Amino acid sequence: xxxxxxxxNVPDTTTKVKFKEGDSLFDDSGVQWIINxxxxxxxxxxxxxxxxxxxxxxEICVIHVGGASADATLRKALAIGADKAVRIDACPAxxxxxxxxxxxxxxxxxxxxxxxxxxxxxxxxxSVGAMIAEFMDYPGISSVTSVxxxxxxxxxxxxxxxxxxxxxxxxPFVAVVQKGIATEPRIPSMRGIMMARKKPLEVKPAVExxxxxxxxxxxxxxxxxxxxxxxxxxxxxxxxxxxNEAKVL
Amino acid sequence: xxxxxxxxxxxxxxxxxxxxxxxxxxxxxxxxxxxxxxLSIGEVAEEELKLLGNYGADKVLTVSNPQLNTLTSRAYAxxxxxxxxxxxxxxxxxxxxxxxxxxxxxxxxxxxxxxxAAVQELPLSLDPFVVKKSVxxxxxxxxxxxxxxxxxxxxxxxxxxLVANPCDVAIEEFALDIDTNLFKVKIIQEEEQKDxxxxxxxxxxxxxxxxxxxxxxxxPVEELAEVLGAATACSRPVSDEGWRGHEEHVGQTGKVxxxxxxxxxxxxxxxxxxxxISRSKCIVAINTDPEAPIFSVAxxxxxxxxxxxxxxxxxxxxxxxx
Ligand SMILES: Cc1cc2nc3c(=O)[nH]c(=O)nc-3n(C[C@H](O)[C@H](O)[C@H](O)COP(=O)(O)OP(=O)(O)OC[C@H]3O[C@@H](n4cnc5c(N)ncnc54)[C@H](O)[C@@H]3O)c2cc1C
Ligand SMILES: Nc1ncnc2c1ncn2[C@@H]1O[C@H](COP(=O)(O)O)[C@@H](O)[C@H]1O
Numbered sequence: 320x321x322x323x324x325x326x327x328n329v330p331d332t333t334t335k336v337k338f339k340e341g342d343s344l345f346d347d348s349g350v351q352w353i354i355n356x357x358x359x360x361x362x363x364x365x366x367x368x369x370x371x372x373x374x375x376x377x378e379i380c381v382i383h384v385g386g387a388s389a390d391a392t393l394r395k396a397l398a399i400g401a402d403k404a405v406r407i408d409a410c411p412a413x414x415x416x417x418x419x420x421x422x423x424x425x426x427x428x429x430x431x432x433x434x435x436x437x438x439x440x441x442x443x444x445x446s447v448g449a450m451i452a453e454f455m456d457y458p459g460i461s462s463v464t465s466v467x468x469x470x471x472x473x474x475x476x477x478x479x480x481x482x483x484x485x486x487x488x489x490x491p492f493v494a495v496v497q498k499g500i501a502t503e504p505r506i507p508s509m510r511g512i513m514m515a516r517k518k519p520l521e522v523k524p525a526v527e528x529x530x531x532x533x534x535x536x537x538x539x540x541x542x543x544x545x546x547x548x549x550x551x552x553x554x555x556x557x558x559x560x561x562x563n564e565a566k567v568l
Numbered sequence: 569x570x571x572x573x574x575x576x577x578x579x580x581x582x583x584x585x586x587x588x589x590x591x592x593x594x595x596x597x598x599x600x601x602x603x604x605x606x607l608s609i610g611e612v613a614e615e616e617l618k619l620l621g622n623y624g625a626d627k628v629l630t631v632s633n634p635q636l637n638t639l640t641s642r643a644y645a646x647x648x649x650x651x652x653x654x655x656x657x658x659x660x661x662x663x664x665x666x667x668x669x670x671x672x673x674x675x676x677x678x679x680x681x682x683x684x685a686a687v688q689e690l691p692l693s694l695d696p697f698v699v700k701k702s703v704x705x706x707x708x709x710x711x712x713x714x715x716x717x718x719x720x721x722x723x724x725x726x727x728x729x730l731v732a733n734p735c736d737v738a739i740e741e742f743a744l745d746i747d748t749n750l751f752k753v754k755i756i757q758e759e760e761q762k763d764x765x766x767x768x769x770x771x772x773x774x775x776x777x778x779x780x781x782x783x784x785x786x787x788p789v790e791e792l793a794e795v796l797g798a799a800t801a802c803s804r805p806v807s808d809e810g811w812r813g814h815e816e817h818v819g820q821t822g823k824v825x826x827x828x829x830x831x832x833x834x835x836x837x838x839x840x841x842x843x844x845i846s847r848s849k850c851i852v853a854i855n856t857d858p859e860a861p862i863f864s865v866a867x868x869x870x871x872x873x874x875x876x877x878x879x880x881x882x883x884x885x886x887x888x889x890x
Pocket of ligand 1: 822860
């Protein structure tokens, strides 16, 4: 089995966001880029599946749609353990465009399992995975909390509001993964980093595809008013404020 | 032309978030000067469908095939796209919940309709069509232009509220062939918690962090949640340590929630935690450290020990109820 993990390249989660050119563009000066946390966990799970000799995962490839500035992020994915990285050389303009590019790649290079994260921590589009499934006409499974293999038997757990489901599906399929898929993201070892240098990072040209949406402006949230402090002995006063001032009780 | 909303049901029942969706879509239809259609998939009693009329729906299309009682995103997306085409919908609106997140992107591809997830309010402008959404995990808002003729939105929970707008509803069966090829995923087991308030639906959430010090100390949290009819939640280290179940973890890597009231007990307020709760209407923080960052996002704060403050608060609420 071959697993493809979609990687989004995002600013570190502690980045203080700033905008430029009249608030129309994200200001990436000084930003540290990382593998989107969900994708890092997806890759970690893919590695675990490959290492488990009981099943037949023989290749893990990571794919990213974006410019050369993401190569460092892809190298990190290779250092974590992916066998191969592919970068489709296009500006990741919107989810439709990104998913369309990945689908084109999949048509030429089929995979059994495609993993994507529930959302990118930058634009929070939460769309790419399900869009790939639709472009390919594959089953897509959302809210996936675990993927288990027993030979070619695929079992998936997914979260539903207030509960969980266990599913069986046939390959190929797309799983959109969230919390639970792996516990801790794997950190590259020294050996992994050395080996990553020799692993293939293929750059593919993009195909012609429409862009349906565009971010035109950004704004920062309004500053919160000062927090009203209440004495720890005066729980009644808080109840009163929640009822009559905030009107949330 | 029209706008269409997909009203998901849970075991044949709608939730407040469904009615919020209908309220939003009605307002959008008014803005666009067109009519609104609501689509329901799976078996829902007529009485329940009529409730959609309380929020402005005058036409409901229903696909009451029992085969569709469980959601399959592929089949549902197919139906939503077909229904949208049949009423020549310009805008398709879904709730930004698990099912909306699974269906909307598929419909977007089918119809080449530009998609924006978790929209916060009515469009900022109609021509060009621009919507506002939260980006960078709550650290900013983006104004997104949809350039395609057809557009598809999911709307964030609690972004619009319920707007009563009683209408007479015409309920019509939307007939179509269901492609059984679209049911390749088989559910083999399902568990649902029945007794507790579901976190993603809850209006009030009582959440606790490492400041509780040990899993044995959770009783005051649960008691407070009980008087408030609230769901319980926790910070990531608490679920990582196994003190509480993973389904309670909120934040950037857990659930993103938007209740009316969020009470954070013994939570420091790290940026990744706040990413999951910043859209709450009102935040109350209880923490021994007056410098804890949670106070900078909270509306009300108490500096004090959780083991002391939580029982006091529970008592005050009980008293105010009786
Ligand atoms: C990539 C990434 C993703 C992350 N995602 C998330 C996420 O989704 N959700 C999340 O929550 N975290 C997340 N984190 C972790 C986050 O950075 C914090 O470490 C975490 O939120 C801290 O949890 P806490 O507030 O419970 O614990 P602490 O930071 O240890 O805070 C405990 C607080 O309790 C107070 N306290 C102690 N004793 C008492 C007492 N007796 N009474 C009252 N107050 C008391 C302390 O003053 C302190 O403020 C993420 C981190 C990373 C790097
Ligand atoms: N530019 C990209 N290249 C490859 N995969 C991506 C890209 N953007 C998003 N993804 C994948 O899609 C998931 C959801 O992203 P989004 O739809 O942008 O919120 C991410 O977790 C990635 O797995």
